[in-house]
Amino acid sequence: MKEMIKMTLGLVAIFIAAGLIMGVTYKYTSPVRFIAEKKEKEEALKAMAPDATDPIKPAGNWSSSHGKPYEYYLATSNGKPVAYISSTAGKGYSSFIAMLVSLDTDLKIKDVKILHHGETPGLGDQVEDNSFIGQFKGKVLSQIVLLKTETKENIQAISGATISSRAVTNGVKDAVQTLVDKYGAGIKTAAQEVAK
C-alpha cells in the first residue's frame, strides 16, 4: 500500500513538472508564433497583388461546397481595384490544401499560391511545383478543368498525384466562382456604362 502511494505520487510529480514546462514554453512562444503567423498571412496576401498600393482589406466571407468558411479581399491602388483575392482550400489525398487565389480586374487568374498542405512528400507535394501551379495563370473560370491529357487550354493533372491535382483545381475553381459572382456583376455594369 505504501509503495503504491509512493509510486502514484512519483508519477503525479513528473506529470505536474512536465505540465509546467510545457505551459511555460507555450506562454513564451505563442505570442511570437501568433505575430509571425499574422505577418506571414499579410505577406502572402501582399504577394498576391504586388501592384496594390493601399493595404488589402477583407471584403467578406463565403463558404465552399465542403462547408468551410473562407475570406475574400479587395486589393486597391489609389482607391481603384486592381485585384480580387480569396482564400480557399481543396480536399486532397491526406489533407486540405489551403490556397490563395487572386484575379485581375478582367477576372483572369493573376496568381495561385499554396499556403500549406499535408500531401505525400514526393508525390502530392508536386502540386506546389511551378510546372503545375503555374498553369492557372491567365486562365478564366471556364478554362479551369482538370484533364489527364496534355493541354495548354485547361489544367493538366500530375501523373501519380491526380487526387492532389484535383483538390487544387476544385479549390481554385470555388474561389474564382465566388469572386466572379461577387465582382463580375460590377465589371459588367462598368462595361455597360463605358458602352453607353
Next chain:
Amino acid sequence: MSNEVNYGTIIKNGIFGENPVFRLALSLCPAVAVTSGVKNGFLMGVAVFFVMIMVNATVSLLRNFINPKVRIPSYMFIIATWVTVTDLVMAAYARDVYKQMGLYIMLIVAFAIVLSRAEMFASKNKLFPSIVDGAAMGLGFLLALVLLGVFREFLGKGSLWGMQILPGKPVLIMIMPAGGFFAMGLMMGWLNWIG
C-alpha cells in the same frame, strides 16, 4: 553497469555498431515515411537528435526517482514533453523549418528508438554518458535517414536536396513506400556485407 564508461565505444555503437535503423531495426516506419527526399530525412534526423539528447538527459537525472514499475508511462511523458517543447519553440522561432517538418515533429513521440534508449541506456547510466549516447544514437539515426534519402531521391526523382541532377525519374518506385523498404533492405545487406 561498471563505472568505467568508454565514450568512444558509445559513439561508435550509436553510429555504426548499433545504428538505430540499420542494426537495431528500430523506428523503421518514420525512416521509410520521411526519406523520399534528402531534405526531409535530414530535418527529421535533426529533430530526433535534439529530442534524444533531452530525453536521455532527463531520464538519466530522474533514474533513481522513477519507480521501475511505472517507468514506461514516466518515459512516455518525458518524451511527449520534450517533443511538445521542440514543436512549440520551432513554430515560434524557426518558421521556415517548421513549415517543412511541422507534420513530422509530433510523430517523434512514438519513435521506438527514443523510448528504447531511455530504457536500455539512460535509466542505468549517469548524466554525461547518457547525453553522449543520445547524441550518438541521434547522429546514427540522422546519418541513416540522410543515406536513405540520398539513395531514394536520386533514384526516384533524379534529384538531390530538391535540385534536379538527372533528367526525368529513373526509378519512380523508390520514392513510394515500397521503394523505401527496398532501399532499406539493400542498405542493410550492403552494410552487413562490408561489415
